[in-house]
Amino acid sequence: MIAFLSDFGHVDPYVGIVKGVIHSIVNDTHVIDLTHEIEPGNIFQASFVLGISYSYFPKGTIFLCVVDPGVGSDRRGIVGAGGGYFFVGPDNGIFSHVSNELDLKFVEIKNKDLFLSEVSVTFHGRDVFGPVAAHLEKGVRLEDIGPGVEDITILNIPKPIKKGNSIQGEILYFDRFGNAITNIPLDLFDGSCKQDVKCLSISVKGHKFPVVDCYESGKGRGVFGILGSHGFLELSIYLGSVRSRLGVNRGDKVEIFCRPLDMD
Amino acid sequence: MIAFLSDFGHVDPYVGIVKGVIHSIVNDTHVIDLTHEIEPGNIFQASFVLGISYSYFPKGTIFLCVVDPGVGSDRRGIVGAGGGYFFVGPDNGIFSHVSNELDLKFVEIKNKDLFLSEVSVTFHGRDVFGPVAAHLEKGVRLEDIGPGVEDITILNIPKPIKKGNSIQGEILYFDRFGNAITNIPLDLFDGSCKQDVKCLSISVKGHKFPVVDCYESGKGRGVFGILGSHGFLELSIYLGSVRSRLGVNRGDKVEIFCRPLDMD
Amino acid sequence: MIAFLSDFGHVDPYVGIVKGVIHSIVNDTHVIDLTHEIEPGNIFQASFVLGISYSYFPKGTIFLCVVDPGVGSDRRGIVGAGGGYFFVGPDNGIFSHVSNELDLKFVEIKNKDLFLSEVSVTFHGRDVFGPVAAHLEKGVRLEDIGPGVEDITILNIPKPIKKGNSIQGEILYFDRFGNAITNIPLDLFDGSCKQDVKCLSISVKGHKFPVVDCYESGKGRGVFGILGSHGFLELSIYLGSVRSRLGVNRGDKVEIFCRPLDMD
Numbered sequence: 018m019i020a021f022l023s024d025f026g027h028v029d030p031y032v033g034i035v036k037g038v039i040h041s042i043v044n045d046t047h048v049i050d051l052t053h054e055i056e057p058g059n060i061f062q063a064s065f066v067l068g069i070s071y072s073y074f075p076k077g078t079i080f081l082c083v084v085d086p087g088v089g090s091d092r093r094g095i096v097g098a099g100g101g102y103f104f105v106g107p108d109n110g111i112f113s114h115v116s117n118e119l120d121l122k123f124v125e126i127k128n129k130d131l132f133l134s135e136v137s138v139t140f141h142g143r144d145v146f147g148p149v150a151a152h153l154e155k156g157v158r159l160e161d162i163g164p165g166v167e168d169i170t171i172l173n174i175p176k177p178i179k180k181g182n183s184i185q186g187e188i189l190y191f192d193r194f195g196n197a198i199t200n201i202p203l204d205l206f207d208g209s210c211k212q213d214v215k216c217l218s219i220s221v222k223g224h225k226f227p228v229v230d231c232y233e234s235g236k237g238r239g240v241f242g243i244l245g246s247h248g249f250l251e252l253s254i255y256l257g258s259v260r261s262r263l264g265v266n267r268g269d270k271v272e273i274f275c276r277p278l279d280m281d
Numbered sequence: 282m283i284a285f286l287s288d289f290g291h292v293d294p295y296v297g298i299v300k301g302v303i304h305s306i307v308n309d310t311h312v313i314d315l316t317h318e319i320e321p322g323n324i325f326q327a328s329f330v331l332g333i334s335y336s337y338f339p340k341g342t343i344f345l346c347v348v349d350p351g352v353g354s355d356r357r358g359i360v361g362a363g364g365g366y367f368f369v370g371p372d373n374g375i376f377s378h379v380s381n382e383l384d385l386k387f388v389e390i391k392n393k394d395l396f397l398s399e400v401s402v403t404f405h406g407r408d409v410f411g412p413v414a415a416h417l418e419k420g421v422r423l424e425d426i427g428p429g430v431e432d433i434t435i436l437n438i439p440k441p442i443k444k445g446n447s448i449q450g451e452i453l454y455f456d457r458f459g460n461a462i463t464n465i466p467l468d469l470f471d472g473s474c475k476q477d478v479k480c481l482s483i484s485v486k487g488h489k490f491p492v493v494d495c496y497e498s499g500k501g502r503g504v505f506g507i508l509g510s511h512g513f514l515e516l517s518i519y520l521g522s523v524r525s526r527l528g529v530n531r532g533d534k535v536e537i538f539c540r541p542l543d544m545d
Numbered sequence: 546m547i548a549f550l551s552d553f554g555h556v557d558p559y560v561g562i563v564k565g566v567i568h569s570i571v572n573d574t575h576v577i578d579l580t581h582e583i584e585p586g587n588i589f590q591a592s593f594v595l596g597i598s599y600s601y602f603p604k605g606t607i608f609l610c611v612v613d614p615g616v617g618s619d620r621r622g623i624v625g626a627g628g629g630y631f632f633v634g635p636d637n638g639i640f641s642h643v644s645n646e647l648d649l650k651f652v653e654i655k656n657k658d659l660f661l662s663e664v665s666v667t668f669h670g671r672d673v674f675g676p677v678a679a680h681l682e683k684g685v686r687l688e689d690i691g692p693g694v695e696d697i698t699i700l701n702i703p704k705p706i707k708k709g710n711s712i713q714g715e716i717l718y719f720d721r722f723g724n725a726i727t728n729i730p731l732d733l734f735d736g737s738c739k740q741d742v743k744c745l746s747i748s749v750k751g752h753k754f755p756v757v758d759c760y761e762s763g764k765g766r767g768v769f770g771i772l773g774s775h776g777f778l779e780l781s782i783y784l785g786s787v788r789s790r791l792g793v794n795r796g797d798k799v800e801i802f803c804r805p806l807d808m809d
Contacts (some may be wrong), residue, residue: 018304020297020301021616022294025721026721027555027580027581027582028580028581028582028720028721029579029580029594029720029721030550030597030598031720032578033548033577033578033579033580033598034579034597034598034601036441036577037577037598037601037602037603037606039546040546040575040577040602040603041601041603042601043604047304049297049300049301049304050296050297051294051297051298052291052292052293052294052297053291054291054292057722057784058720058784060357066293066294069294069298070297070298070526072300072304073301074300074301074304074305075304075305077302078301086760086761086783087760087761088759088760088761089758089759089761089762090759090760090761090762092761109380113350132638137772137773137774138771138772138774139759139771139772139773139774140774141761142765143601143774144774161575190699191434192293192295193289193290193292193321194294194295194321206317213555221606230353230401230402231349231352231353231354231402231403232350232353232354232357232402233350233352233353233354234353234354243402243403244401244402244403245401245403246401246402246403246407246408248402249404255350256321256322256350259795282568284561284565286558291555294659295677298761311568313565313568314561315558315562316555316556316558316561318555318556330557331559333562334556334558334561334562334565337562337565337566337569337671338565338568338569338711339565339568339569339572342565346573353565357605391736405687409741452803456556456557456559457553457554457556457557457585460586493618494617495616495667495668496614496615496616496617496618496666496667496668497614497615497616497617497620498617507666507667508665508667509665510665510666510667510668510671510672515667519614520585522612544719
């Protein structure tokens with residue numbers, strides 16, 4: 018199976034074209050869309066999304082990841098393998114989050130026999146990465162794609178800081194519901210707090226908010242924190258958008274306290 | 282086959298993640314997207330969309346329906362079966378329209394062996410409903426999912442009222458083209474009117490409009506009524522949006538007359 | 546395989562319904578989305594998108610193309626065959642670009658046994674074109690669909706004009722990145738210019754811009770031309786939108802010079 022992540026959007030036929038190329042090379046595969054609405058050129062967002070998604074796919078899945086503002090320059094194309102998965106894309110940091118979790122070995126994409134016969138300077142998803150993913154699905158070996166590389170590009174991923182009874186982190190991602198996903202992992206909380214989230218509270222932009230045990234418990238309570246499904250603390254509003262209510266942005270600081278604050 | 286309806290949108294990887302989970306459980310299935318752009322939390326819209334869609338799918342299709350603002354609370358998860366179809370989702374009214382048309386038997390989702398090993402409080406599409414749909418596709422029996430339930434949640438669906446030579450109804454749904462779909466079913470019209478729609482006229486917000494026999498007949502005629510493809514009277518403009526032209530909203534009243542009015 | 550192009554969008558369940566109908570007729574096929582975000586009723590855009598896409602699909606692919614403002618009127622439905630591909634849709638010009646490249650034979654869709662039992666006046670994607678594409682996939686022969694037709698509708702496709710050392714063309718399409726794709730094919734350039742694009746320059750709305758060899762070479766240089774991946778000259782900005790920067794529209798004139806201009 019191939020899982021496909023890109024910033025190609027849904028208006029242009031680019032995703033469909035890449036799928037046509039893949040099925041021209043390997044007929045009986047399945048291409049699943051992870052998302053194609055990464056902000057144009059936003060490598061960090063793509064890396065984060067891949068990091069919270071890959072482990073839910075069956076072993077053997079090939080992740081085709083094309084957010085590639087350097088297309089046509091001398092940036093390398095790479096394939097990573099590890100943990101039972103494969104990752105195909107440009108060497109621009111897009112595999113930073115998965116590299117944090119999996120022990121990946123990378124090769125550089127060099128074997129032109131695997132590409133389309135004409136390679137454009139602007140669409141390597143179609144001409145290089147899609148075909149390489151299809152050949153992987155068909156059984157090509159890593160060593161036939163190109164030589165090993167070790168020094169792949171890794172983005173700086175901000176880490177939460179534990180101090181006393183609080184953890185300081187920041188907002189990494191907003192989803193369609195307006196939920197703000199932070200970089201504070203749930204496994205930093207001690208056991209009793211995870212059992213009873215009433216002992217937790219959050220501070221953002223000088224305001225303090227409670228933590229609740231499910232969305233519906235937050236109904237009518239404005240902003241609240243919640244132990245999110247991606248393994249991180251999230252900020253939410255029941256049927257509303259934290260992003261627009263608080264006017265927060267990516268990178269804004271969040272602090273979580275392991276006992277309740279006096280609320281606003 | 283699994284047909285998948287949600288309010289997850291296309292920006293986040295949530296739809297892709299659920300598909301990854303499904304394919305981890307049952308390898309050789311096919312997941313078809315019904316839509317993922319239900320307004321966040323709009324259960325009525327999801328129920329309506331499911332109601333106009335299900336019958337076009339092959340018998341045996343499993344409908345995975347996740348519009349679930351109550352996720353993580355004590356609202357039940359249910360599976361309905363009837364008419365050759367299966368329906369998996371929260372017990373919040375999302376199956377109201379199909380329950381109107383099909384004789385469905387429901388069970389409550391109780392068997393935790395069918396879930397992912399860790400169940401979050403915010404993403405049961407991934408952790409509960411997706412896995413249950415996959416196990417259904419794999420052949421699990423209803424009685425192995427949980428005990429029967431009878432009192433499932435049913436939303437109030439406004440019914441049209443016949444009076445004299447007119448039918449009063451309301452607008453239920455706007456599509457991307459700006460067409461307004463009403464709750465007035467075509468089978469309420471008598472035969473001669475369906476044959477010759479020139480004998481029909483519509484009144485909305487005090488304005489009167491003709492009914493035409495196809496979009497192109499309405500070219501240059503402003504707003505018109507048309508016998509829509511979902512079995513209901515619709516309001517349209519040729520290559521334009523009724524929604525913005527008339528400034529109408531869901532729930533606005535519509536009256537159709539079985540002989541022509543003097544037009545504006 | 547069926548590749549599906551429409552203006553149905555992603556909010557309504559229309560694409561999913563058509564896929565349900567297709568899978569009801571032919572169980573083990575694969576439907577790939579080309580795009581469903583053609584502007585409502587924009588036949589030229591659909592024809593262009595199909596023209597830059599079809600050749601990347603495997604031979605035997607059936608293109609289901611539904612941008613159909615004339616639905617329900619007496620416009621014909623047609624099926625074209627040629628170059629190893631099949632094209633199903635309304636006879637409204639949607640096959641103009643592919644007809645330019647392939648020698649297609651067309652039949653009119655007449656055999657009602659291939660349609661759904663009830664045909665609406667507004668949704669022939671579901672009732673006629675989807676079912677015909679499914680029956681083609683299942684093996685129905687062209688002559689069993691309907692009689693041959695020769696005079697299909699062809700749109701006027703603006704052609705570039707070569708004069709002296711320049712080529713005059715126009716903007717045909719904007720993609721999600723804001724790139725402007727022109728109608729100036731790369732094979733109109735002489736060999737030396739394609740080798741060294743520094744000898745090329747572009748003029749749009751009285752401004753002159755350089756041509757670069759890849760996106761990244763254009764970083765920090767504002768608007769530039771680039772030899773696009775669809776076989777045409779494109780206008781771009783690195784991680785920006787030409788469309789909004791220059792305020793250009795479809796149909797705006799572009800001139801390319803086969804030696805550098807003095808730049809602005």
